Amino acid sequence: MKIKVSIVIPIYNVEKYLRQCLDSVVNQTLKELEIICVDDGSTDNSGKICDEYALKDKRIKVIHKENGGYGKAMNVGFDNARGEYIGIVEPDDYILNNMYEKLYSFCVNNNLDFIKSDFCEVNGENKKILKFDETNELYYKVINPSEHIDILKNHGTNWCGIYKNDFIKKFHIKHNETPGASYQDNGFWFLTNMYALRTMFIPDVFYMYRIDNPNSSIQNKEKVFCIKTEYDYIRDILENNPNLKENFLSIYQYRKFLNYVFTFRRIHIKLKKDFLKVFKKEFKQAYQNKEIDKTLFSKKDLIKFYMVIKCPIIYYYIYLIRQKFFTKTN
Numbered sequence: 001m002k003i004k005v006s007i008v009i010p011i012y013n014v015e016k017y018l019r020q021c022l023d024s025v026v027n028q029t030l031k032e033l034e035i036i037c038v039d040d041g042s043t044d045n046s047g048k049i050c051d052e053y054a055l056k057d058k059r060i061k062v063i064h065k066e067n068g069g070y071g072k073a074m075n076v077g078f079d080n081a082r083g084e085y086i087g088i089v090e091p092d093d094y095i096l097n098n099m100y101e102k103l104y105s106f107c108v109n110n111n112l113d114f115i116k117s118d119f120c121e122v123n124g125e126n127k128k129i130l131k132f133d134e135t136n137e138l139y140y141k142v143i144n145p146s147e148h149i150d151i152l153k154n155h156g157t158n159w160c161g162i163y164k165n166d167f168i169k170k171f172h173i174k175h176n177e178t179p180g181a182s183y184q185d186n187g188f189w190f191l192t193n194m195y196a197l198r199t200m201f202i203p204d205v206f207y208m209y210r211i212d213n214p215n216s217s218i219q220n221k222e223k224v225f226c227i228k229t230e231y232d233y234i235r236d237i238l239e240n241n242p243n244l245k246e247n248f249l250s251i252y253q254y255r256k257f258l259n260y261v262f263t264f265r266r267i268h269i270k271l272k273k274d275f276l277k278v279f280k281k282e283f284k285q286a287y288q289n290k291e292i293d294k295t296l297f298s299k300k301d302l303i304k305f306y307m308v309i310k311c312p313i314i315y316y317y318i319y320l321i322r323q324k325f326f327t328k329t330n
Helices: 015-026 046-056 070-079 099-110 149-153 165-170 184-195 226-239 242-266 269-288 299-310 312-329
Strands: 005-011 033-040 060-065 085-088 114-123 126-130 161-164 199-210
Touching (some): 005 015, 033 046, 060 070, 085 099, 099 114, 099 199, 184 242, 226 242, 242 269, 269 312
Parallel strands (some): 005 033, 005 085, 114 199
Antiparallel strands (some): 085 161, 114 161
16 A cells, blocks of 8 residues: 555653544544654553554554654654655644645645645634634745745644655755754754745644643743754754755744744743843844844834843843733733
8 A cells, every 4th residue: 555644643641632633643534644653752651552553553653762852753753654745743632534635635736845734723622723824825826935935934833734755855854853852843844944845835724733731842841942952953954055044044033033032931930031141142143143134023023122132131021011910910
């Protein structure tokens, strides 16, 4: 059987959600699948659940390994993928049953390096659809990201699409493997956009992205400088590829700024001032090196930018005041 899509599921201690995730994958209308469950040293029943499903479905391959972090688990999964395209499903999420049939059809018919769709945030009983393009002008078009870098201003998600396996291997696209780090999906997202020539976005919603898992890495407020590590990783690749650097350095700085703002908001209050020191230093240097394209920033974000590089303590206290006001009003 020709494997049309390999689905990589990186798994660590998600027994509460894993059955719903696996059920949604094995019940896809596209049957020519390979399902690679990478058990990254789980200490709960996640590994046993994977083995249970593998006994019932020969398409499932379970890889048990010592805990090495998200990036390592993803790379192990991708290295073992034999499908024409590769998809990603996070183990606490779930997908609609026609997701891969539709994505694969678009990819084959348009010879795409990757395709992505809109997705839905799930918070308990509440669901919110997040669109890639609010204008609806970019959907169903074959896009070369280097010619339309504005598309990198939109959602930086990896799991709502599929990627041509030959494309991933040709450019040696990997996840960063820094042990214990977070944000390791940022590098993969950026690299796939930098190297791709033919991409597409569609407005269909297949992927249910859970934001109410209290054990999710996005809830970990202690990994303060992991975002810096990830963007250093991307910067090293840009520095070694002058053409990529010329095309993508400005959008790299824009995305980095947004991620630093996000990180500042979520880390513990005791760590915010230390993080701001790094925040200021890096973007003041970027500004002096003329790496900032102000046209990419909204007016609101541009105000934040200048505040960070010129007077970060004001940025710090404005944040505290807003948080205090928000808490009182809620």
